[in-house]
Amino acid sequence: MKRNLLKSLFVTLVLVFTAIAAQAQCYIIGNDGKWLTNEAGAELQPTTEEGVYEGDVVFDDSQYFFVCTKLMENAYDWDELLPYRYNPGTTEEISIVYNKPSKLTPAMEATNSSYMVADLGTHKIRVDFNAMTVTVDGTYPEHIYMMGTDDKWTLGVPSATLNHVEGTNLYKAKVEFTANYFAFFKQMADTWEEQELYRWIVKGEVLPNTELSLVKVLDGSSSYINRLGTYEVTFDYCNNTAMLYDETYVPEPETEKLIYFIGDGNSWTTNTYFGKIPEVSDGVYEGQVKFEVGYFAIGTKLGNTTNDWDTFNAHRFCPQADGEPMGAYSESPIFTYGDISSNAFQIKTGNEGEYVVTVDTNEMKIKFSGLVGISITNITSASDNITNYYDLTGRNLGTKKPAKGLYIKDGKKVVVK
Known part of the structure; x- marks a missing residue:
């Protein structure tokens, strides 16, 4: 029995060393935004330790990457590449924490996604096929700052300071909101022109106790929260999301039926919205909505998280053609999701603005009025x-x-x- 055990251990060791020896090359794909199977964004170099590779990798157009040990002959041989590819093991491992080893998992056993770094620029990456880990070097700012929560927008003087939680991508602090408009800043600056380069906001409704997607803006716009009070604010530096949490908050029960508008106006997060209209009669919804150039979708129920498409799609209405343009005095038929292959409506340049929108789920159509504020009576x-x-x-x-x-x-x- 002992001899069989030793034989089994020997075979296992041989397989391990064979696998390590097989990693003759180590490539990074995706960091350059090309996503080709025959061209690496970077190639890591072997170290003095067998099975370990290191190198500087430039992220100039993408924050995502995966590791592979062989390139293909053609640009899009994704099925052929699969045995040589390594991904995050779970969705929680997608966001890289700087200077902390993340699990390296063969793609056939992993989640169908890639790793994500928090910043563009150059990062040193270390891949260890012995420990099956990938480590990305990086530096976190000491704080994330907020301005506006006290209704004061004084250059160089944040209204709240969020502190980095060691070993994570998170920043946290208790923040009192005595004013409605606010913004996050990844850095303080000496001039407003420079300060605006670091501004991040929530597009759409700011709902307490909800994960909120943030976008970088250069136009001086701000987030808006209707409910003032004290919140535990969490800022996720890698995913650029935030949460304003108050354990005493109880959402008001919905007493009316609504159509919600999501899209470019709220960064396509399914649990918030940039507009909503109430039911004014049985199956007919109407109200004013402000649109920006881009795409939007409508539905009667939001998702539970920022990316809960299953819930939103189950209550979604779609146009006859994907990208159906809408503007003043336009009308379009609508269909339930799944009955048609289209997904979103479109607001083209020149048609942005505020409209009275009517959605009739009896006759299955959506209708825009003229632009609000433009009279055409005479x-x-x-x-x-x-x-x-x-x-x-x-x-x-x-x-x-x-x-x-x-x-x-x-x-x-x-x-x-």
Whole structure:
């Protein structure tokens, strides 16, 4: 029995050493944003320790990467690459914590995703096929700052300071909100021009006790929270998410049915929204919604997390064609999700703005009014005043007199002859 045990141990050791010896090369794919199977974004070099590779890797267009030990002949041989690829083992291991080994898992046993670093730039990566780990060097800022929570926006003076939690990507602090508008900053600066380079906000509704996606903005816009009070604020430096937690908070039960709008206006997070309209009669919803250029989707129920598409899609309505354009006085049929292959509506440049939107789930259609604030009740002859013309979809045509037809000018309908 002892001889059989020794024989089994010997075979295991041979297999381990064979596997280590087989890692003759170590490649990083995805850091350059190309995602090709025949071209690496970087190649790590072997160290004096067999089975261990290191190298500087530049992340210039992507924060994601995976490890592989062989390149393919063609650019998109993903199935052929699979036996040579290594991924995070679970979704919790996707976000790399700097200077802390993360588990390296063969792709066939791992989650279908890649690792994520928190910052673009150059990082030293160490891959250890003996310990089956990948380690990324990086430096965290000492603090994450908030401004506006006290209604004071003083350059260089944060209204709250979040401290780094050792061994994680998280920053935390108790913060009292006495004002509604606020923003996160990854660094303090000496001028407002430089300060704006570090501003991150929540797009859409800020809901307590909910994971909120953050976006970097350069236009000075801010997050808005309706409910003031004291929250434990958590900022995830890698995933750029935040949570404002209050154990005493109890969401008000929904007493009315709503249509929620998600999309580019709230960074496509399924548990928040950039607009909502109430049910005004059985199956008919109506209200004002402000749109920016981009895509949007509608549904009667939000997801439970930022990426809970199953819940949102189960209550979603879609256009007949993906990217169906919407603007002033436009109307489009809608379909339940799964009945059609399209997903989202589109607001094109020139059609952004605020509209009264009607969603009729009886007749299955969505309808936009004219742009809110533009009156078209009177018809006059076109004058030569220097003001912009608009077509009847609300699209800005500039100050030059357009071709013959009916247009909007100075908030009124005008006839160009």
